[in-house]
Amino acid sequence: MFRRGEPVPFAxxxxxxxxxxxxxxxxxxRASASELAGRAVLALVVVAGFTGSLLLALPALEVRLDAxxxxxxxxxxxx
Numbered sequence: 863m864f865r866r867g868e869p870v871p872f873a874x875x876x877x878x879x880x881x882x883x884x885x886x887x888x889x890x891x892r893a894s895a896s897e898l899a900g901r902a903v904l905a906l907v908v909v910a911g912f913t914g915s916l917l918l919a920l921p922a923l924e925v926r927l928d929a930x931x932x933x934x935x936x937x938x939x940x941x
Contacts, residue, residue, distance in 0.1 A: 893901075
């Protein structure tokens with residue numbers, strides 16, 4: 863294989879882990895009142911959706927312990 867004649871310095875790789883920038887990032891922009899209100903409305907819509915779906919699903923999640931009414935009960939009485 864071809865080999866380079868000059869050595870490649872890798873000291874910069876080790877120094878890169880310790881490098882600290884002297885440039886500070888700009889301060890974070892504060893959310894405006896309308897943005898906060900929008901986030902609150904969105905949170906309320908999500909919570910209302912979960913609540914509504916739970917309320918609509920409750921009848922399907924109920925366990926019936928009594929005997930089912932209908933053809934099966936009538937067939938049992940006819941014997």
